[in-house]
Amino acid sequence: MVGGTGGGETITMSMHESAVQAAHAHAAPQGFIRKWIFSLDHKVIGLQYFFLALAAVFVGMFLSLLMRIHLIWPGAVLPFFGEIKPETYLSLLTMHGTIMVFFVLTTAPQGGFGNYFLPIQIGAPDMAFPVLNMLSFWTTFLGFIVLLAAFFVAGGAPLHGWTGYAPLSALQSAGPGEGLGADLWITSIAIFCIGALMGALNFITTTLDMRAKGMTMMRMPLTVWAWFITAILGLLAFGVLLSAGILLLMDRNLGTSFFVPLVTVNGQLTGHKGGSPLLWQHLFWFFGHPEVYIAILPAMGLCSQLLSVFSRKPIFGYKAMVYAMLSIGFLGFMVWGHHMFMSGMSPYTAFAFSIMTMGIGVPSAIKTFNWLGTIWRGRIRFHSPMLFAIGFVSLFVTGGISGPFLAQPVLDIYLHETYFVIAHFHLIMGVASIFGIFAATYYWFPKMFGRMMNETLGKLHFWLTFIGAYAIFMPMHYYGMSAGLRRYSQSTEVAYILKLLPLQRFITFAAFITIASQFLFLFNLFWSMAKGKKASDNPWEATTLEWITATPPPHDNFGGQTPVVHNGPYEYSVPGAPRDYVMQTDPEIEPAH
Amino acid sequence: MASFSTTATVDAPRISLGDGEILPPVLSGGGDDRSGSEKPDYPTRLRRARLGLVVALTPIFMLFVSFTSAYIVRQGLPTLDPQTNLLVKDWIPVKLPTLLLVNTFVLLLSSLGIELARRQFRGQAVLASARTAPEVSSGEQNKMPWLAMTLGLGLLFLFGQWTAWRQLAASGFYVSSTPSSSFVYLLTGTHAVHLMGGILALFVASIAALFRKAMATRSIVIDVTAWYWHFMAALWIYILCLLEFAR
């Protein structure tokens, strides 16, 4: 008999039954469909998420390209698209935001790399619920298709911004695209919520229940901590977004008035009354603020990882890093009102939210100090992953510094809804987080595909994107300081905004170059899959569990064996050790510090 | 700049996802069952499934927390009456159909039913593990159709909810009639949709015997569904109390 481990249930399995099931568990899938389309293997599912996000980011970038062109040449007649009307600009803006936030920043770092590497980094053979994992990908994919469909229906895509404030988003008559396009937009987000919740379920259960022997919580790599905390944030936040979406669909289609007070549009009463536009904002931002931490935490975890690996030095303050991420996650649920200082919310409530918001800046600052502390006295190797990690720190600092301006309501009176806000969130989410995705790609490509990406192209991609991103988003601070307002499809109507057009021109040209540079990455990615230099199992000489498996890993990750962990994840440059790195599965080092 | 070896000394072609023909670096074998490549044993699978359920119930909980906060906000919200330019409150409580109490009783009965089914299947899984043909249930066990009874009661509950909706509509409260009626339909409807998920799981568990699924697997499915079902019953009580007492 194979004994169970007790608890309340003393069920044991017969030898026969366990042998039958073991045979099923070991067998890799056969056939193209089971192997690549409806795969239950977390590694394939991770790649599927990655490629979905890759497609989404190029769509999102293309939309922003059209926006940038329209801003400086409003009357331009483009080939194929014709003239971009103001409402079209707004729908481009809406879809750009929605695609990037959901299908890139919430998909690639967590669904993509998290799915692929979380089980391996904790020594597990797969996620806890492989069928659910597969369903979570296809649900997300369906959400993307439904979202894109909004472009092609009568009225086109909605124009209410990714934040979808009611009543603009709740009234079919409030503008072009607010008909079927808006319903598809809400539906797609609801579908995405369900897919994200399914994914979060897997991440949390797997991390809690499937760690290999010796892999205590405090020996987990910071990437795993980041994915774990991100999943908890998602678990708590996406249900609220789903609820808001349901209420909005009811207001739009069933005549309820959750969000819509008595209003007239184009002189017509709409039949709604008594609803609260602020209720939408509260529900949306209760989700929306944790969402931005969902977008950045995996990149923070990876940055910690890469700075350590490529400085050949343990992460500075592992425990502090863990507590900082936990604090960011926890506090992230208490600051949503800072998006609503000007909304008509009580000023006393605003004050409370602003104090909490300043508080959440503290753990972020701690992380930044610790990243610098990791590099200090290291032996830095400047491979592409490291360049993007260093770039991440710089961009995170820049994007983070504008936060305390916006967190103070007195200053937010002026800065709210200006380009200063756009600069802030793009630098943190749109660039720093994306640098996390790039870094992850260059770092884990050898493990996923068995080949190295081209270093020269990688370095070129880094420099063009790093300088290009600053060139795009730094001037937006100045534009915002001059009261340049966001979501304006053109600057021709307000005199003081028109005066700022030279800044917009500079930004647009910087965007042309930066967007073009991304094709270097795309080329490098696909070319290296076929023709890149073959990679060893551990080309970066790193210590975490993914580097002890084969390259690429076999179906059950560890070839039928279970790793046993004796060390923490950042044992580099251990005095007295034969090499400058000690694998997590190597014999335990004596605690020195 | 340090250069380090990336010499990939590849002797044999690497296969990506096939059965392991490559031997990875020597790992310490053994360790506990927590993440072994073999299918984990019954207690582990049960624990994992129950953990998954607790995690899954969290967003459902948050969904109803969110609806509750919208309910409370809307109840107290004054709106600008253009006739008088004053802020007035426009909340009209809905009289809930008495049928809802009957439905509640039906649901609680079904909760009892599924709890009996859960224990029944656990017993059968114990017996099954002592035999070599685990799919075939032995003759000695409890033959009461608790599962079928739960399924029937669950469907009866849903039918009762639908009838209650029609009663509401007949007395003039449609989904868009008043803010309070919107919430009645919203809360009961969302609950019903989630209960349907539970019914689907029960249905799949019921016919799983036809597919010769191992008794251990079926027992775990019933166990998790039972806890889900109890949560749905508790949630229903909460919704009923909210609508009835927080008017």
Next chain:
Amino acid sequence: MGLVLLVVIWLITLISTYFFVAKTWWLPAGASAAAAGIDHHFTVTFILMGAVFVAAQLALGFLVWKYRSDGSSSKAEYSHGNTNLEVIWTVLTAVLFVGMNLMSSSIWASERFRQAEASAVHVEVTAMQFAWYFRYPGPDGKFGLTKPELEDASAGGEAALGLDSKDPASKDDVVSGVMVVPVNREIEVILRAHDVIHSFFIPAMRFKQDAVPGLAIHMHFTPIQTGEYEIACAELCGLGHYKMHGILKVVSQEEFDQWLAAREAEKL
């Protein structure tokens, strides 16, 4: 590579800081009583956060250059951190961030916690897709009733607001497409919206507030400088959001009285 990183990071830092210090693109001159305090707090925040920005970026650039690997097999320093340092910089950061916020709280309180004075000039500001209307209560000091079913945006003025001519209080209400106010008086704005959320933003007055349908939001500011100032809509309200702007004219008390009297006379 370390040196290139240092140079690029330092250059980006110094160039961008230059444009902030030189105020090449900056806030317009403040023209309200609150502006001085707000602008002062802007400066404090800029200096503090600017110092942190420069220090962090210069440190990053320096560290990646100084600790580049020299190709030898020597190891890095084996350190898992320093708890004392962690405590010190945590406390310092918390004091800096929270302290800075508390410094601004008195301005926020005076702007937002306090109601307008009884002697303020009342202007009702109504936002609709895509225009601003301004209503003055006239000698009776009361705003007449408006009814949504009477709204006719194409007719402008009173009709756009749906002013109910049957209400005696509305007889002396003046509706204008331009906002005219006297200098050095507190102005109470009552913000309303007909259709979707808009936002009333006057950069020179450092004033912004969302106009939310279903609410009548009371705010106040005190212009201290005569002149014409642009008003821009600062909340996405539909396809015409970019052209929903208005003009604020701050004039002397006499000019204001004359203007208002002339508008009242026109109604007769």
